Amino acid sequence: MRDYTKEKAMAGPRPVVLSGPSGAGKSTLAKKLLEEYKGIFGFSVSHTTRNPRSGEENGKDYHYVTREVMQDSIDKGEFIESAVFSGNMYGTSKASVQAVKDKNLICILDIDMQGVRAVKTTDLNPIYVYIQPPSLTILEKRLRDRKTESEESLQKRLEAAQVDMEICKEPGIFDIIIVNDDLDNAYAKLKQALIEEIEKVQKINSS
Ligand SMILES: Nc1ncnc2c1ncn2[C@@H]1O[C@H](COP(=O)(O)OP(=O)(O)OP(=O)(O)O)[C@@H](O)[C@H]1O
Numbered sequence: 001m002r003d004y005t006k007e008k009a010m011a012g013p014r015p016v017v018l019s020g021p022s023g024a025g026k027s028t029l030a031k032k033l034l035e036e037y038k039g040i041f042g043f044s045v046s047h048t049t050r051n052p053r054s055g056e057e058n059g060k061d062y063h064y065v066t067r068e069v070m071q072d073s074i075d076k077g078e079f080i081e082s083a084v085f086s087g088n089m090y091g092t093s094k095a096s097v098q099a100v101k102d103k104n105l106i107c108i109l110d111i112d113m114q115g116v117r118a119v120k121t122t123d124l125n126p127i128y129v130y131i132q133p134p135s136l137t138i139l140e141k142r143l144r145d146r147k148t149e150s151e152e153s154l155q156k157r158l159e160a161a162q163v164d165m166e167i168c169k170e171p172g173i174f175d176i177i178i179v180n181d182d183l184d185n186a187y188a189k190l191k192q193a194l195i196e197e198i199e200k201v202q203k204i205n206s207s
């Protein structure tokens with residue numbers, strides 16, 4: 001007879017998908033988890049064809065690649081999912097997720113809604129978290145203040161945000177929706193949502 005409890009334990013902790021509009025605060029929250037819980041969480045470093053922003057590091061924030069390299073890797077089946085967002089390609093490689101899983105860490109994926117839909121067709125079985133901005137007006141202000149986007153990119157991101165904020169209402173897509181108004185509150189809610197997986201890894205690490 002199959003021992004499902006043992007199989008579940010051997011499968012390691014469940015990954016976490018953070019999705020939500022560009023500027024909602026996904027990377028800010030992911031960085032807080034990675035900082036507070038060293039040796040518990042690991043980041044799935046995505047590939048992208050967009051240019052690095054000031055302060056971003058190749059291999060840490062993203063693997064920055066050309067369209068040709070990215071398309072070739074996708075064609076070879078090296079990606080779990082990929083999408084075009086705001087005119088650039090983004091994708092989660094199998095190797096990026098495996099690298100985190102090999103260390104028995106909770107794998108954080110920061111991906112857009114297309115990625116969420118694609119991951120749902122895989123056996124990754126993550127916890128799906130939607131990070132919601134308090135309003136589109138506040139989202140726009142945060143994106144403008146971040147000073148990373150051209151006006152064209154900003155408008156594309158705001159358009160995508162409007163669509164996302166409708167889709168996230170569909171029942172069953174996300175396990176939890178967290179409104180990122182006050183950052184400390186949002187972070188506390190995120191930790192609460194992930195406490196079971198966090199404790200699982202803490203227990204393994206201390207045994
Ligand atoms: N609760 C908050 N209150 C005020 N500012 C915030 C809050 N959370 C995040 N920010 C700021 O909003 C901006 C956008 O946040 P962040 O870059 O984390 O968003 P993101 O969802 O990761 O965006 P993208 O999808 O484009 O990578 C950043 O400048 C960040 O410092």
Ligand SMILES: Nc1nc2c(ncn2[C@@H]2O[C@H](COP(=O)(O)O)[C@@H](O)[C@H]2O)c(=O)[nH]1
Nearest residue numbers: 022046083085090091092110111112114115
């Ligand atoms: N489907 C995927 N979406 C991804 C991936 N990595 C990041 N993203 C999403 O792209 C937008 C824009 O990111 P930015 O860094 O250019 O601001 C954001 O919504 C991310 O969540 C990925 O591998 N797959």
